[in-house]
Amino acid sequence: MSPACRTAEPGPEILHEAARWFVLLSSGEASEADRRRWQAWRAENALHEAGWQRAQAACTLFSGIPAGQTRPAFDALERRPGVSRGRRRTLGGIAGLFVAAFAGWHGWRVSDRSADHVTAIGEQREIVLADGSRLQLDTDSAVDIAFSDKMRLVRLRRGRLMIATARQSRSDPPPFLVETAEGRIQALGTQFTVQQASGSSAVVVLESRVAIHVENGAGEAPILNAGQAARFNRRGLLERRPQTPADAAWHKGMLVADAMPLGEFIDELARYRRQPLHCAPAVRQLRISGTYPLADTERTLAALADTLPVRVEALRADDPSGGQIVVARK
Amino acid sequence: MSAIHPVAELYTDHHSWLHGWLRRKLGCTHRAADLAHDTFLRVLSTPKLDEIREPRAWLRTVAHGVMVNHLRRQDLERAYCEALAAQPESLAPSPEARALVLEALLQIDALLDGLPARVRSAFLLSQLEGLTYADIAGRLGVSLSMVKKYMLQAITHCMQIERP
Numbered sequence: 371m372s373p374a375c376r377t378a379e380p381g382p383e384i385l386h387e388a389a390r391w392f393v394l395l396s397s398g399e400a401s402e403a404d405r406r407r408w409q410a411w412r413a414e415n416a417l418h419e420a421g422w423q424r425a426q427a428a429c430t431l432f433s434g435i436p437a438g439q440t441r442p443a444f445d446a447l448e449r450r451p452g453v454s455r456g457r458r459r460t461l462g463g464i465a466g467l468f469v470a471a472f473a474g475w476h477g478w479r480v481s482d483r484s485a486d487h488v489t490a491i492g493e494q495r496e497i498v499l500a501d502g503s504r505l506q507l508d509t510d511s512a513v514d515i516a517f518s519d520k521m522r523l524v525r526l527r528r529g530r531l532m533i534a535t536a537r538q539s540r541s542d543p544p545p546f547l548v549e550t551a552e553g554r555i556q557a558l559g560t561q562f563t564v565q566q567a568s569g570s571s572a573v574v575v576l577e578s579r580v581a582i583h584v585e586n587g588a589g590e591a592p593i594l595n596a597g598q599a600a601r602f603n604r605r606g607l608l609e610r611r612p613q614t615p616a617d618a619a620w621h622k623g624m625l626v627a628d629a630m631p632l633g634e635f636i637d638e639l640a641r642y643r644r645q646p647l648h649c650a651p652a653v654r655q656l657r658i659s660g661t662y663p664l665a666d667t668e669r670t671l672a673a674l675a676d677t678l679p680v681r682v683e684a685l686r687a688d689d690p691s692g693g694q695i696v697v698a699r700k
Numbered sequence: 701m702s703a704i705h706p707v708a709e710l711y712t713d714h715h716s717w718l719h720g721w722l723r724r725k726l727g728c729t730h731r732a733a734d735l736a737h738d739t740f741l742r743v744l745s746t747p748k749l750d751e752i753r754e755p756r757a758w759l760r761t762v763a764h765g766v767m768v769n770h771l772r773r774q775d776l777e778r779a780y781c782e783a784l785a786a787q788p789e790s791l792a793p794s795p796e797a798r799a800l801v802l803e804a805l806l807q808i809d810a811l812l813d814g815l816p817a818r819v820r821s822a823f824l825l826s827q828l829e830g831l832t833y834a835d836i837a838g839r840l841g842v843s844l845s846m847v848k849k850y851m852l853q854a855i856t857h858c859m860q861i862e863r864p
Contacts, residue, residue, distance in 0.1 A: 385861045393851045398832030428858035431811060432827045434804030438791055440828045442783035443805055447812075447824055449779040615741040622744050623705030661740045663708040 379558055379579065380421035387411075388421035420593060427595055485512040485527055491644045492665075494623065499524075502536030503546065506621050508565075509642045509664075522546045530565040532576075532621045533557060552604050553584035558593070563618055567601075570608060574599040574617040582607070625662045625670075632656040632678065636697055639667050647671075650698035653680050671695065706749035710759070711740060718759055725767065735770060739763045776805060815857055822847055823854035 380388070391408050394400050400408075412419045435443045489495050489507045497505045500517050507513065511529020521544045524533065535546050535557050546557040548564045550571040555564055559578015564571060573580060575598055581591040585604040592607055594600050599617055601609045616626040627635055633654030640647040642664050656678050662670045671682050679700045718739060722732035739762050743749070752758045780802055784792065793801065812820050818840060825831045825839060833847045840847070 382861055385859055386856070389852060389855045389859060389861065392855050393848055396826050396833075396851060397848070398834070424859050425855060428811075428855060428860075429827055431804055431808050434807075435801055435828060436793075436797065439793060439797070439801050440830075442780060442787055443801060444824055444828050445783035445786070446776060446780035446805055447809060447828075448821060449783075615744060619744050622707045624707055624711075624740075624744060626741060626744070659737070661711070661737050661744075663705075663711060665705075665708060 378417060378420075380417040380424065384417050384421040385424060388418070388425045391422065392425040416590065419590070423593060424595070486514045488512045489529070492642045494621070494664075501538060501543070501546075504534045504536070506532040506534075508532075508620055518544070520544055523549060525549045526564055526566050526571075528566055530563060530620065532561070532563040532618070534561045535559070551585075552602055553582060553587065556581040556583060556591070559596075562594075563621065570601050570603045572599065572601045574613050576613070576618055619661075620664065623664050625664050627658045627660055627662070629657045629659055632658050632680070632697070639664075639670060643667050645695060648696045650696060652699050653678070653697060656680070671697070675700075707740070707743055710743060710749070710755055714755055714759055715740070717756065718763060721760065722763060722767070735763065735766050738766045738770075742766060773806060776809060777802060780805060811858055812854070815854060818842070819850040819853050819857075822850035826851060 391411065394404060395408060412422050487495070487497055487505075487507060489509060489511050491510045493507075493509060495507050497507065499505055499515060499522070501522055503522075505513070505515075505524060508530035511531060512527040513531060514525040514527065516523040516525065524531070524547070526548055531548070533546070533548060548555045548557075550564060550566045552569075552571040555562070555571075555573055557578075557580055559580075561577040562573060562575045562580050564573050573582065573594060575594045575596050577596050579596065580594050582594060582600065582602055583591045584602050584606050587606055592600070592610075594610070597613045599611055599613045600607055614626075614628060616628060616630070619626040625635075625638060631654060633649045633651075635658050636647055636649035636654075647667075658674075658678065660677075674680055674697065675682055680697050681700050682695060682697050684695050715736060719729075719732050719736045722735050722739075723729050726732050726735070739759065742762050742765070743759075746762075780798075784798070812823065815823070821840060822836050825836045826833070831839070833844055833851070837844045837847045842850075
């Protein structure tokens, strides 16, 4: 069996067992023998370990409270028990009205002729795969599809995609994998996005879980749960963090910025434009927040000058190619 | 490919209306803009948007939830500030550290949402303050086995295990 096929999801019974171990180990009265039994249980089966990881992941939030802050944190949480779900982020909002319609362009790259599916700059497209799963391609992306009895493989050559796997009728469907230059991401559930950046791959899990099999990785493949994002290179994970609204907004045609450095914002916009877009170093660190439709980058650029101390200008306005646009300090 | 994304369409058709509605509720145009933005963040995570028949009525419901959360956030923020004020000044965290703690508190608060007060207290005393179950039992005035039951209920809730 290939390493990609080893990982599966722990069922509710294993999760309950993991929860009982958690309760024992948190009690402050677990013995050395208890710990040895717990280690043995984890080592016994990859599903056990996955279940344990789930229990630990449920408590990672507490590590966000530094040691000296636990008392006021406890007091604050206890003063108002039973409050409702929902996270709010502090955001400076910038609002504007944008016309949103995606023009399908046909600027296919010559080098991508051999790829099975390619999107032009500014184009997004949804493809239904042979097993009923949905693949959404972001701007300027290329994929190959290779489905067989052994595996359902999507090779991401460039850009970004989102996969929503379809429920399969057969009880043991072949694993669903997305391959990048840095490794393979195995779907253990339904919905996730993958981006091929230069030298690394980024994954965001929207539903269920994925396993990341890095190219030169040894040992157990790390599991990423719903709501988590990670970046990895050929050797292993570089970063693991909670998902933010910005991570998956693109597949709904929006760009979400939450105090994002202007430089990153402009780089992201540039991925959706054929005309070059440049941000002057002096303003790259300015912060921008807001929700913007990706389809009309012109309007977004125009709105920048209203909210930030910047000017947006075309460098060679008479150039028939459209010229380069720069964002610079006012 | 789809010609227009449902979220982008909603945004185009209703964003300025929503901003106006929130401004009338809150009496502050900046806060209204923030909350309109947050409303659209929620809209982004809503499946089956195209099935919504009455977009404005629906947006109003979403925005109302966002507004309620906003007020709850303010509550929690105030409670945290008060708790900090009760501490010796030498322990006061930097503004950055405070913001990070507050963000973590909001997420913990959301994670524990729906748990009974005692279960919540027991779990917080264990995971936040690092108390042993015997200490927690003393603090809450319940038996040791009850603390274990609370802990199991809390971790099961946080792990989102389906009831068998």
